[in-house]
Amino acid sequence: MATVIVGAGIAGLTAAWQLIGAGTDPADVVVLEGSDRVGGKLARAEVGGHLIDVGAESMLAVRPEASELVREVGLGDALTAPATTSASIWSRGRLWPLPAGTLMGVPSDPESVGGLLSDGEVDRLRHEQPWPGGLDTDVAVGEYLAARLGDAVVDRLVEPLLGGVYAAQARSLSMAAVVPALFAAAQRGDSMLGAAAAAAVARAGTRQTRSAFCGVVGGVGRLAEHVRDVLVERGVRVETGAMVRELTRTATGWRLTCGPVPAAYSIDAGAVLLAVPAPAAARLLSGAAPVSASLLGRVEMASVALVTLALDRRELQQRGYALPGSGFLVPSTEGRAIKASTFSSGKWAWVDALSDEVVFLRASFGRAGEVAVLQRSDDELVRTAVREVGEAVRFPMPHVVDHHVQRWGGGLPQYAVGHLDRMSRVAEDVAGVAGLEVCGATYGGVGIPAVIASARAAADRLMSSKGLR
Known part of the structure; x- marks a missing residue:
């Protein structure tokens, strides 16, 4: 019987690729996607007459999983590094260079953050305080670092970096899950500054000189589209508009109920891999794995919106203005609506060459927790983006030739304190159910490489431990 993968984001597509690469007959692999396209948070749209990413636009290059997949599916020649990695932090009315040598915002050298932090705040950072009683359990990263290094480090360095990745507040994020290197150092009782310095030395001691991030010429969204095409060419069935509403056990495996109620249909499967967000996984697992369903149902999801602007290049040049570096991050304490801006034409040579x-x-x-900003209309978000980016760079934005607003409702899982333990319980529970696996951004990291790793591992487990190999 078929192996059915529910969800055609990069997790589900990778799982299908892994299955057929390990010997599963492509005709026995089915990928069902409830929306009208594949890719999930990897998406492209036409803006200003050109296809450009309106979802994830870069991938962590210091982890190999994403670049390996790109090469495996025949897109290796399209891998590219940023043209610049010079980013800033918008704080107290100006842009400050993002300090080099930090470990998720924790500086290796207190002097490197002078200016962004006041003299008093740098002095507080320099005099690191112990965590009372030592650390033997998970804790909120913002709470821990504020106690040891001061509030300013969390508010102006750690928070904007973590907010850009998780759309979360640092004082609610699991330290063990989001900054494991710092958590391990904390458990040993080591200095946080020392841990950041050691990480900086380790990076400098490697032969790796490329950027920590990479992209794909044509857009990261191109990767998902290409994997889909390769899978279909090899005989995998990939269906969009196929919403799975129910998952039930049968004598021989599973039955998936799909489609709208008036036109529901069923698909029987020998094994099922759920590559969907936590709320959807919780709903589908309610009968087969109620413990997992309960745990996944408690994972909070943050919503985000992304505004892409196509601005008049000639007007910008005629005024003698240039967007500085690759963009900037915005601490939540600044009271701004935007949390970050990426200058895509400056960051990526292929984007700059489009027009x-x-x-x-x-x-x-x-x-996470912000509701009012995302309740604004698309036009209001565009106007806010134009105004606030202009205030950050200190010159008015040129004419907006075109724009695109992408909303990701419930798009990012929140890694609250204790998240890793809860996901370990999910893994243990699912392992006890024959022919069932889960993967995706909820379990072991929200970045593209981590999601790909989760999908490959789930596919391997499904084949080996469930007797499909």
């Missing part, structure tokens, strides 16, 4: 008439930039909105 002589426009330059592209992105502005992102949405942190």
Whole structure:
């Protein structure tokens, strides 16, 4: 019987690729996607007459999983590094260079953050305080670092970096899950500054000189589309608009109920891999794995919005303005609506080469717990992006030739304190159910490489421990 993968984001597509690469007959692999396209948070749209990413636009290069997949599916020649990695932090009315040598915002050298932090705040950072009683359990990363290094380090360095990745507040994120290197150092009782310095030395001691991030010429969204095409060419069935509403056990495996109630249909499967967000996984697992369903149902999800602008290039040049570096991050304490902006035409050479008439930039909105900002209309978000980016760079934005607003409702799982333990319980529970696996951003990291690793591992477990190999 078929192996059915529910969800055609990069997790589900990777799982299908892994299955057929390990010997599963492609005709026995089915991928069902409830929306009208594949890719999940990897998405492209036409802006200013050109296809450009409106979802994830870069991948962590210091982990190999994403670049390996790109090469395996025949897109290796499209891998590219950023043209610049010079980013800033918008704080107290100006842009400050993002300090080099930090470990998720924790500086290796207190002097490197002078200016961004006041003299008093740098002095507080320099005099690191112990954590009372030592650390033997998970804790909120913002709470821990504020106690040891001061609030300013969390508010102006750690928070904007973590907010850009998780759309979360640092004082609610699991230290063990989101900064494991710092958590391990904390458990040993080591200095946080020392841990950041050791990480900086380790990076400098490697032969790796490329950027920590990479992209794909044509957009990261191109990767998902290409994997889909390769899978279909090899005989895998990939269906969009196929919402799975129910998952039930049968005598021989599983039955998936799909489609709208008036036109529901069923698919029988020997094994099922759920590559969907936590709320959808919780709903589908309610009968087969109620413990997992309960745990996944408690994972909070943050919503975000991404505004992409195509700006008049000639007007920008005629005024003698240039967007500085690759973009900037915004601490939540600044009271701004945007949390970050990426100057896409400056960051990526392929984007810059798309047009002589426009330059592209992105502005992102949405942190966990923020509701009012995302309730603004698309037009209001565009106006806010234009205004606030202009205030950050200290010159008015040129004419907006075109724009695109992408909303990701419930798009990012929140790694609350204790998240790893809860996901370990999910893994243990699912392992006890024959022919069932889960994967995706909820379990072991929200970045593209981590999601790919989760999908490959789930596919391997499904084949080996469930007797499919």
